[in-house]
Amino acid sequence: MELKDLYTETKERMEKTIHSLQSNLDTIRAGRASAKVLDRIEAEYYGTPTPINQMASIANQDARTLIITPWDRTALTPITKAIQASDLGINPQNDGTCIRLAFPALTEERRKQLSKEVSKEAEQAKIAIRQIRRDSVDKVKKMQKDNEITEDDQKDGEKKVQDIHDDYIKKIEEIAEKKSAELMEI
DSSP, X not given: OOHHHHHHHHHHXXXXXXHHHHHHHHTSOOSSOOGGGGXXXXXXXXXXXXXXXXXXXXXXXXXXXXXXXXXXXXXXXXXXXXXXXXXXXXXXXXXXXXXEEEOOOOOHHHXXXXXXXXXXXXXXXHHHHHHHHHHHHHHHHHHHHTTSSOHHHHHHHHHHHHHHHHHHHHHXXXXXXXXXXXXXXX
């Protein structure tokens, strides 16, 4: 393995961490109705836990209301129960053909709670990025130990890995700040 291959692999792994953080933050609702909040919720459908977006169409009626229309009407009850059992904190209204989810405005206390959740997610992503850096630095050291690269190349390699790490930590902080700001706006 060459150093540039190691850098590419490091960036790819860190990019996956960023993507994972982004998708986790998308499931945290921010006062507006978003179909992504339903991504983690699965309903029991013919004995199998199935994601809601695979058994119904989800549309925004307005900024604070989602309409879930199952393709099979027998799925209305399991979807309703799954939403009630979730940590979403919204009571679904089932009218026999579709389910309405009315998102209430977030209270100040709930906003702060969700902001803390965002911080936790960001910290988990930072830990993952640090672990990737540690793995990459270990590989650089092993390459030098196996005489694949010189000592100067090892130092340059470690610095380059650290620079990549710093860029991704900065990206995580920017993503978390943006999501927290979105949560705090009224």
